[in-house]
Amino acid sequence: MARARIDDGVGREAVRSATGADAAAVDRTTLATAVRYSLQILAERAEGNTVEVRVPPFAAVQCIEGPRHTRGTPPNVIETDAATWLALATGAVTWADAIATGRVHASGQRADLTGHVPLPL
Template identity: 50%
Template sequence: MAQQHKRAVGEVVEQARRLADCLTTLRPAEFLRSIPCREDRVIDVTARVVLLGDSALSSLDHETTQRPGALADFIGSCGFTQHRLTRVTRELARHEAGAELAAQFAENIAEIGRRLADSALPDVVAYDGSAIRTVDLLRLTGIDWVLHCDDINRTLPTRTPITISRGILADSVRTLADTLRRRHPGHSIEVRIPPFAAVQCGTAGEPRHTRGTPPTVVETDPLTFVRLSRGRQTWDEAVKHHHVTASGLRSDLSEWLPLY
């Protein structure tokens, strides 16, 4: 795997370690705190990252010669997987203590770190019945780490926040922005997420636009874009709290978000 991908692997593992370090220090009452604007609690988030770590470990054992698709297409097809993951997550959270789940997650991440350091990564692996490039699987996992670190930071504001690395945040934003672009091709809307990404999108039957600034411009910050893309914040909430600025006739992207 190319050197830049190795660097990305290191960032994904380090971000997971930061999340694990926080979870293993939580008190029992903190595991029962509700995530803002969600039905989930901190213990549900902890159970979810345990399952995500299990899936990542399993995939590294299943190299495949199948042809992988684009990550944007994979994201578009994983709605059922997310629904099933939510169901299994809540079942696990009902039967396990938060501290035990946090310890299991820390063990998973330590094992993933050893596996990635000790051996060459397979180029393509099987994940949830599909072939996916290993680097794309790590990008997808990195988005989850960003999302869940942000969940914990917002839920437990009196604790020292988990630092989200610039590199993994940038990669998450670019992956999600590219998915948005591929899902809604065109040039009438420019979505800006400074300093990491700017993409042009469009709608069916849009007027032809080939040069200069598109007639509609939407801008937001990186964390808000991740929250919108993953359903942690609604479009109306983001606009209300001035986390999004938008101008133009087609500046309401609520029908496009979340992405999954």
């Protein structure tokens, strides 16, 4: 069953709140909505099942065209925390910088979001 789509207005407002000046005070529900919405946009713009992007404990999506993965641990995984993911999604940090500083764990040949982030949020 398909997951319900987060409304663009609700999602954008959550991203604004979670990345704004008062981001440290944002509630968990708003942070979760911001992460889920931005991952939803990634999955829509980079359709596919080759890479799994995980932002625990909030969400994970499969994206990027290529060989489909269906069982067990995917060979191409990107994992990061919510703050880093939102920084990548909004362009506050580059993919190269996030990798270089260890803020993102990426494993597998295709585990690369260059050209996919920042997102049009």
